[in-house]
Amino acid sequence: MTELAQPASRRRNWRSAGLWIGGTIVGLVLFCALFAPLLAPHDPFAQDLTRRFLPPYWMEGTDPAHKLGTDGLGRDYLSRLIYGTRISMLIGIMTVITSGLIGISLGVVGGFFGGRVDDVVLFIITCRLSIPVVLVALAVVGLLGSSLTLVVLTLGLLLWERFAVVARSTTMQVRHLDFVSAAWCAGASRPWILLREVLPNITSHLVVVATLEMALAILLEAALSFLGLGVPPPAPSWGVMITEAKEYMFFSPWVIMIPGVALFVLVLGINLLGDGLRDFLRTGETS
Amino acid sequence: MLRFLVRRLIVALLVTATVLTLAFALTRLSGDLAISIAGPNATDRDVELVRKAYGLDRPLIIQYLSWTGRALIGDFGESYFFKQRVATLIGDRMPITLTLGLVGLVIALVISLPLGILAAVREGTLIDRIVQIVALVGQAMPSFWLCLLLMIGFGLQLGWLPISGTGSWEHYVMPGIVLAFSAIPALTRLTRSGMIQALGADYIRTARAKGLSRLSILLKHALRNAAIPVVAIAAVQLGFMLGGSIVIETIFALHGVGYLAWESIAKNDFPVVQAVVLVLAVIYIGLTLAADLVNAVLDPRLRGA
Numbered sequence: 001m002t003e004l005a006q007p008a009s010r011r012r013n014w015r016s017a018g019l020w021i022g023g024t025i026v027g028l029v030l031f032c033a034l035f036a037p038l039l040a041p042h043d044p045f046a047q048d049l050t051r052r053f054l055p056p057y058w059m060e061g062t063d064p065a066h067k068l069g070t071d072g073l074g075r076d077y078l079s080r081l082i083y084g085t086r087i088s089m090l091i092g093i094m095t096v097i098t099s100g101l102i103g104i105s106l107g108v109v110g111g112f113f114g115g116r117v118d119d120v121v122l123f124i125i126t127c128r129l130s131i132p133v134v135l136v137a138l139a140v141v142g143l144l145g146s147s148l149t150l151v152v153l154t155l156g157l158l159l160w161e162r163f164a165v166v167a168r169s170t171t172m173q174v175r176h177l178d179f180v181s182a183a184w185c186a187g188a189s190r191p192w193i194l195l196r197e198v199l200p201n202i203t204s205h206l207v208v209v210a211t212l213e214m215a216l217a218i219l220l221e222a223a224l225s226f227l228g229l230g231v232p233p234p235a236p237s238w239g240v241m242i243t244e245a246k247e248y249m250f251f252s253p254w255v256i257m258i259p260g261v262a263l264f265v266l267v268l269g270i271n272l273l274g275d276g277l278r279d280f281l282r283t284g285e286t287s
Numbered sequence: 288m289l290r291f292l293v294r295r296l297i298v299a300l301l302v303t304a305t306v307l308t309l310a311f312a313l314t315r316l317s318g319d320l321a322i323s324i325a326g327p328n329a330t331d332r333d334v335e336l337v338r339k340a341y342g343l344d345r346p347l348i349i350q351y352l353s354w355t356g357r358a359l360i361g362d363f364g365e366s367y368f369f370k371q372r373v374a375t376l377i378g379d380r381m382p383i384t385l386t387l388g389l390v391g392l393v394i395a396l397v398i399s400l401p402l403g404i405l406a407a408v409r410e411g412t413l414i415d416r417i418v419q420i421v422a423l424v425g426q427a428m429p430s431f432w433l434c435l436l437l438m439i440g441f442g443l444q445l446g447w448l449p450i451s452g453t454g455s456w457e458h459y460v461m462p463g464i465v466l467a468f469s470a471i472p473a474l475t476r477l478t479r480s481g482m483i484q485a486l487g488a489d490y491i492r493t494a495r496a497k498g499l500s501r502l503s504i505l506l507k508h509a510l511r512n513a514a515i516p517v518v519a520i521a522a523v524q525l526g527f528m529l530g531g532s533i534v535i536e537t538i539f540a541l542h543g544v545g546y547l548a549w550e551s552i553a554k555n556d557f558p559v560v561q562a563v564v565l566v567l568a569v570i571y572i573g574l575t576l577a578a579d580l581v582n583a584v585l586d587p588r589l590r591g592a
Contacts, residue, residue, distance in 0.1 A: 123298065123301065123302070126298065126302050127302050127305045127306065127309075129571075129575075130302055130306055130526075130568045130571045130572050130575075131306060131309065131564070131568055132529075132530030132531075132533075132564060132567045132568065132571070133530065134530060134531055134533050134534060135530055135533050135545075135548055135563065135564055135567065136313065136564060138533065138548075138549065138552055139313055139314075139548075139552050139560050139564065140313070140316065142552035142553065142555075143313075143314070143316050143323070143552075143555075144316060215426075215427070219429055219430075222429055222431070222432075223429065223430070223431050223534050226431045226534075227431075227534065227537060227549070229552070239431075242431070242432060242435070246435065249435055249438075249439060250439065250443050253439050256432070256435050256436075260429065260432040260435070260436070263429050263432065264427055264428060264429060264432070265427075267426075267427040267429070268423065268424065268427035271423055271426055271427055272423065275423070
């Protein structure tokens with residue numbers, strides 16, 4: 001008995017390690033975003049052309065006032081990195097809210113009513129899937145001009161399909177369960193049942209989708225900004241930082257390493273958190 | 288089977304029609320197209336000339352119908368910037384993007400199939416965990432950043448591969464690797480879970496009882512069954528990859544359809560932009576249709592859906 005139980009518990013330990021690591025990373029980034037003005041040692045927009053490309057602290061010729069060095073305009077890299085968390089987190093959270101509203105409404109309605117309504121919902125999801133996201137996002141921002149609001153709106157309107165798929169399938173599972181039938185018998189209205197009976201019972205699945213979408217939105221924003229069609233400079237978006245540093249990367253690779261590693265670690269953290277939450281919620285359901 | 292086929296085809300056609308409309312609407316988002324085409328320094332007279340020349344003075348519905356009608360027979364009009372037929376432009380660039388997509392898919396399959404099988408066979412061991420961590424890392428890697436890292440590593444420091452451009456096969460290696468990265472996590476996870484499910488099935492126990500070799504059980508019996516969803520997802524992934532190659536093509540200056548789209552967006556060349564959106568969407572619709580049909584042939588249970 002104990003022999004059989006051991007691998008499962010070990011796996012759980014490993015998974016919960018992922019949950020903790022992911023949670024810590026996301027928590028730290030969120031902290032940086034909230035308290036950026038207190039944490040950043042310099043103004044992220046202040047230029048000093050006499051102090052361009054100071055190397056970070058682990059290299060030679062560094063300046064202790066600039067722990068991570070300075071960029072091509074002499075702006076403090078650490079400060080820009082810290083302020084950059086604001087853009088990434090804002091994009092991630094706002095996109096998840098927008099796409100979550102669209103996707104969950106569609107999915108719950110389709111899964112709950114079934115039949116023709118569900119056919120329409122499935123059709124909308126299929127249409128959305130066939131649209132090349134990156135291309136359309138680039139085209140929209142290219143046409144309407146780059147701004148943070150527009151990036152959030154575009155990504156929110158494009159990235160809802162996973163919410164819809166998961167909300168739809170989980171609603172289908174829930175709607176035939178006893179407590180929903182009981183609510184019907186008790187004379188509850190449709191909106192009441194949808195909001196008070198169905199939605200709370202599919203939330204755990206949706207939370208996991210939210211982490212995945214947040215990671216995707218942050219990656220896409222960085223990619224759009226990198227191509228010059230996302231958040232416009234001089235905003236310290238990590239994508240903008242990488243694109244500004246691109247010209248110099250062959251001479252001093254650290255200029256693209258610092259924002260790139262930050263982006264990678266944040267996305268990894270969000271994914272770890274999502275994976276960990278999924279397992280945590282799954283074990284919670286079975287026990 | 289016939290009913291399934293017809294239904295699936297009708298849905299595919301309806302989706303195509305919707306995408307057609309969306310591609311048209313996309314370019315009308317900015318309001319007045321003529322102002323955008325004429326450029327920031329144009330006078331009112333110039334704008335009026337442009338509006339006449341491109342038929343933008345007609346009612347929107349007429350513009351829509353005329354564009355749709357022509358698009359259906361493969362005529363996307365003329366590029367504003369290149370002064371060439373859009374269809375010719377896309378036709379010239381498409382082989383490059385398709386090659387890149389296939390290279391990416393092959394690299395992704397070569398890496399993710401063995402990894403997925405290995406993880407499934409050694410389920411719950413250290414190897415399984417390492418494979419899952421590799422998938423997580425792949426998922427978190429920003430593709431545009433990976434492009435730059437490969438350029439520095441293979442292009443500059445090792446000098447093995449050209450940093451950018453189009454031409455020889457060597458230009459496809461680095462973009463192919465980056466593109467593969469986007470598909471490896473999903474394919475590895477799917478192979479792993481499919482293999483775990485297949486290895487637990489009754490027919491595997493039967494095969495074991497018959498005394499077949501481990502390798503034969505693994506490859507002939509389990510993998511064949513686990514491969515069905517992987518093939519389907521691989522087709523879908525190829526569609527995503529063609530759409531996602533725009534970033535990679537732009538960075539490596541690989542002159543495929545993605546690069547064309549990026550140039551056209553930067554130059555307000557709307558006929559090209561809407562045509563590329565449409566063509567990529569149609570390719571994706573075709574690929575998913577093909578995947579569904581292959582699945583239905585392989586697994587009769589799916590035909591009811």
